[in-house]
Amino acid sequence: MQTITLTRPDDWHVHLRDGAALRAVAPFTARQFGRGLIMPNLATPVVSADDALAYYRRIQAALPEASRFEPYLTLYLTEHTATTEVRRVAEDPRLLALKLYPAGATTHSAAGVRDLHRIYPILETMQTHDVPLLVHGEVTDPAVDIFDREKVFIERHLQPLTHHFPALRVVLEHVTTREGVDFVRAAGPKVAATLTAHHLLYNRNSLLAGGIRPHYYCLPVLKREEHRKALVAAATSGDPAFFLGTDTAPHARSAKESACGCAGCFTAHAALELYAEAFEAAGALDKLEGFAAHYGADFYRLPRNRDTVTLHKNRWRVPESIDFGEDRLIPFRAGDYLEWQLA
Ligand code: NCD
C-alpha cells in the first residue's frame, strides 16, 4: 500500500456557516486540518472584531470535544468599515485578515464593496498595520462575460490596487485563470493566491457537458481546460505564492438542486484526498506538503504545524449525502470512489 505522510495541512479559505449547518460541517474541516481561515460571508456578515470573536466562540462550541483545530477569523469589508477594526485585527491573534467581496459577486455579498476607492483609506491602514487583504477577484459588471470576470477584475482593479499599495499583503482567493496565475507570479512576495481542489481537478465541461450539474457550480465558475492546466502548474511548481484554500462552501441540497442554484462546492469531507488526486495526476505528490502545509502558514507568519497526517492509497466511496440540519448536504463526488484516504 502506498502512503504519504506530511506536516498537518491548514485550510486558508473555509466557509463554516452558522447554527445547525456549522455544527454539521465543522467536524469535517477539523478532522483534516490544523487551522482554518474562516470566511465572513454569513447571512448577517461578520463586519466587526466583536462579531468575529462571537463567531469564533460559536465555532469553538461546534467542534468535537477532542479537536485541536484552530479557527482564524476574517472581517467582511464594507464601505463603512472603520479603521479601528483594522487595528483590532492587527492586535488580536485570532483575527488574521479582511475580506473584500465586490457587491453582488457571490453568496451573501450584497453588503460588499461597490466602489473600491471608497475603501482606499482602510487599505492604507491595513498596509500600515501589515494586515492582509483577501480578495474575491471578480467584477460584477453585467456587461462582462462570467468566464472573464476574474481576468477583468485583475486588469481593472487588482493591478491598480497592488500598484497603489505595494506593501499590502494580498491574497487572490480561489484563483481560477491563467491570467490570475500570471498576475500572482509577476507581483512579488506580498501577493499570493489560494487554489481549490475542484478547480485543480475539473474544467467547465464537468459543469455543463451532458447535463447541467449543480454540484459543480461554484464561484468563480469552473473555466476552460487551459486554465485548469495553468492552476495545476502553479500549485505543483513549489512557488510559495500558491497555497491551499478549499473554498468548501456548503449549501443545502434543495438550494443547489434548484432552478436558480446556489454557488459553492462542499469538499471538506475529502479535501486532502482530492488535492492528492490532483497532485498525483500531475506526477507531483512530492510538492503537496509545501502547498498544503507550509506556504500558507509562512505567508500568514504563523508557525508550521508540528504534527503530521497520513494518506493511504485505499479506495473508498464518498457518501451520497450528509446530515445538514433540517436538510441534506451533497458532498463533492457523492457516491463516487476516491483512491486516496486520510488515515
Ligand atoms: C461561496 C459561498 O457559498 O459562501 N461560494 C462559492 O461558490 N465559492 C462564496 C465564495 O467564496 O465565492
Ligand code: ZN
Ligand atoms: Zn469562498
